[in-house]
Each structure stands twice: as structure tokens, then as C-alpha cells.
Amino acid sequence: MARKKRKAPGVNASSSADIAFMLLIFFLITTSMDTDKGLPRRLPPPVPKDQKQNDAVDIKKRNLLIVLINMNNQVLCGDEYIDIKQLKEKAKEFIDNPNNDEHKPEKVEVDVPYFGKQMVTKNHIISLQNDRGTTYSAYIQVQNELAAAYGELRDAISEKKFGKKFADLDEEKQAAVQMIYPQKISEAEPKNYGNVKKQ
Amino acid sequence: MGKFNKSGGREMPELNTSSLPDLVFAFLFFIMMVTTMREVTLKVVFHAPQATELQKLEKKSLVTFIYVGQPTPDLIKKMGPATRIQLNDAFAETNEIQDYIAQEKSSMKEEDQPFMTVSLKADKDTKMGIITDIKQALREAYALKISYSAAMKVQ
Numbered sequence: 326m327a328r329k330k331r332k333a334p335g336v337n338a339s340s341s342a343d344i345a346f347m348l349l350i351f352f353l354i355t356t357s358m359d360t361d362k363g364l365p366r367r368l369p370p371p372v373p374k375d376q377k378q379n380d381a382v383d384i385k386k387r388n389l390l391i392v393l394i395n396m397n398n399q400v401l402c403g404d405e406y407i408d409i410k411q412l413k414e415k416a417k418e419f420i421d422n423p424n425n426d427e428h429k430p431e432k433v434e435v436d437v438p439y440f441g442k443q444m445v446t447k448n449h450i451i452s453l454q455n456d457r458g459t460t461y462s463a464y465i466q467v468q469n470e471l472a473a474a475y476g477e478l479r480d481a482i483s484e485k486k487f488g489k490k491f492a493d494l495d496e497e498k499q500a501a502v503q504m505i506y507p508q509k510i511s512e513a514e515p516k517n518y519g520n521v522k523k524q
Numbered sequence: 525m526g527k528f529n530k531s532g533g534r535e536m537p538e539l540n541t542s543s544l545p546d547l548v549f550a551f552l553f554f555i556m557m558v559t560t561m562r563e564v565t566l567k568v569v570f571h572a573p574q575a576t577e578l579q580k581l582e583k584k585s586l587v588t589f590i591y592v593g594q595p596t597p598d599l600i601k602k603m604g605p606a607t608r609i610q611l612n613d614a615f616a617e618t619n620e621i622q623d624y625i626a627q628e629k630s631s632m633k634e635e636d637q638p639f640m641t642v643s644l645k646a647d648k649d650t651k652m653g654i655i656t657d658i659k660q661a662l663r664e665a666y667a668l669k670i671s672y673s674a675a676m677k678v679q
Binding site for chain 1: 541542544545548549551552555556559573574575576577578579580581584587592641643644646647648649650651652653655656659662663664666667668669670671672673674675676
């Protein structure tokens with residue numbers, strides 16, 4: 326008996342496209358495309374409980390810029406009320422101190438890689454204070470303006486030195502630029518001002 | 525002379541669909557790569573504030589989320605309109621944050637723990653009081669890297 330070789334019947338694959346489409350649609354629905362973006366910050370480490378509160382002791386007055394947002398979302402910068410749009414320029418002036426103003430932060434000579442010796446306002450601090458009644462969006466706007474001030478200063482010096490934006494530099498160069506404009510925003514310990522009801 | 529066979533007319537050649545599943549699978553894998561599974565169901569309404577100086581959060585696995593906002597419309601009847609904090613799938617109080625962070629931290633690999641980031645997803649109308657409380661709790665829990673989640677501002 327001559328046996329014929331049996332052929333395996335071909336699997337009908339015409340519906341696999343439908344199955345794949347179903348999977349695709351399932352994933353499209355259950356996943357979210359939005360990449361999470363935000364303003365990164367570092368919190369200060371917790372204060373030991375037995376330590377006395379003695380904030381702002383060693384900070385000279387000229388090195389400190391207090392930005393206060395009150396419960397009506399008004400911004401007090403230094404000791405005058407300003408509009409949120411002016412804050413960036415104010416902050417830039419404070420951080421950079423281009424004219425060596427004696428009321429602005431003092432400059433310290435720092436040896437920076439790539440740049441050599443530079444006069445840097447190393448000890449400046451922007452102290453961001455807020456009320457318990459301040460809205461979050463006002464707070465974020467102020468944070469954003471301050472970040473923008475640093476960003477613009479860093480971009481400016483990067484363009485001048487390397488011909489590139491700060492974000493396009495490699496890590497070492499970024500670190501060097503960061504040495505010239507260190508971001509020093511202190512988010513102060515919470516305080517209660519005026520009549521604010523506790524939440 | 526010329527042999528032009530006109531009988532039968534022209535037929536549309538059949539489109540070969542045998543590679544269609546492969547195409548769809550390739551697309552599927554692409555989608556799976558670029559997206560993340562939505563792990564929690566939101567119980568609070570939140571509209572992110574807008575900002576321009578945003579940075580992307582790297583490494584999704586190192587990020588812990590804290591949601592702050594008003595409860596969703598159907599929960600608002602039960603719970604009232606007060607701003608709430610949501611950790612994972614449940615509402616929580618500020619004093620529970622420390623435990624939550626510690627728990628999240630312990631579920632990470634040891635070498636990753638210092639890089640843990642907490643993304644604060646708060647509604648733009650939230651009062652800073654509650655945010656400050658959260659920040660203090662995070663400080664106590666030694667989760668010092670935070671990110672204020674915000675949407676890109678369109679000019």
C-alpha cells in the first residue's frame with residue numbers, strides 16, 4: 326500500500342488580524358499616553374525634633390530675597406507688591422546682580438571648570454513663603470517664574486560660552502553652568518499669617 | 525497579428541492581507557511601549573496648573589503619585605466638597621502619607637530607593653495649607669525628591 330504523504334491543513338489566519346485589532350483597542354483604552362511632567366524640587370531634610378528653630382541666622386540680608394504669596398494670591402517680592410509678570414525680571418536681577426549692587430547678593434570668586442574663575446552670587450537664597458490660603462496654581466506660577474529666571478540665565482551663559490542651550494549641553498558642562506547659577510529656592514517652613522482657618 | 529486578448533475583461537488583483545496581523549501587532553507593541561497602564565482609578569477631580577518650565581519625569585517605576593483635589597461628582601454627595609488626598613485607590617489623611625511612602629519605598633529595589641520621586645498631582649484650586657502638610661509629611665518620610673505635576677502652558 327503506497328501511502329500518500331498527508332499534508333497538514335493550513336491554519337486559517339484570516340481572523341488573526343481581528344484578534345490583533347481587539348488587543349490593540351484594549352490597550353488603547355486602558356493606557357494613558359500622557360507623559361507626566363512637572364517642576365522638580367528637592368525638599369530639605371526634616372529638622373530633628375529636639376533642635377531649636379533658628380532659621381535665617383547666618384544669612385545676610387542682602388543675600389536673601391523673600392517672595393511671599395498671601396491668601397489673596399498677591400505677590401510680595403522683597404518689600405513691594407509686584408505683578409507676577411515682573412517676578413522673573415526681579416529674580417534674574419537678584420540672582421545675577423550684574424551691576425554689583427551692594428543691596429543685591431555678594432559675589433564670591435569660584436573656580437568653575439570650562440569657565441575659569443568666575444564671580445558667582447553663591448550665597449543667595451530665594452525664600453518662597455506662602456500662606457495656608459494661597460491657591461496651588463498661584464504657587465506653581467511663582468515657582469515657574471523663578472525656574473524660568475534660572476533657566477534664562479543659564480541659557481544665556483550657555484549660548485555665550487558653548488553656543489548651545491543649557492538643555493543641549495552634556496552633563497559636565499551643565500554642572501559647570503549650574504555652579505555659576507546654583508538654584509537656591511528655599512520653600513520655607515509653613516507659617517500662619519492673619520486669620521486663616523485651619524483645613 | 526497582435527494578440528490582444530480582450531476576453532474576460534480585467535480583474536482587480538486581490539489585496540494580500542496576510543501581513544496585516546503583523547502590521548497591527550507592530551503597532552500594538554509600539555502603543556504598549558509608549559504608554560503606561562492606568563493603575564489607579566481617580567477618585568478626585570484634578571486639573572493640573574499650567575507652567576512652562578517643565579521637566580519630564582524619568583523612570584516611571586520610581587515615581588509615586590499623590591493626588592489632591594475635590595472628590596468626583598458622585599462621591600461629593602457622600603463626602604462633601606472638602607479637598608481630599610488620594611493615595612493609590614483610597615482617600616487618606618495627611619498622617620497616613622508617611623506610612624504609604626515607607627511602604628512604597630520598601631517595595632523598591634534598594635539601589636533605587638534614593639531616586640524615588642513623589643509626583644504631587646494637585647488640583648489648581650487647592651489651598652496651599654494641605655500641600656504644605658503633605659510636604660511636611662514627605663520630609664518626615666525622607667522622600668525629598670518631589671515634582672509638582674503641571675501641564676504645559678499653551679501660549
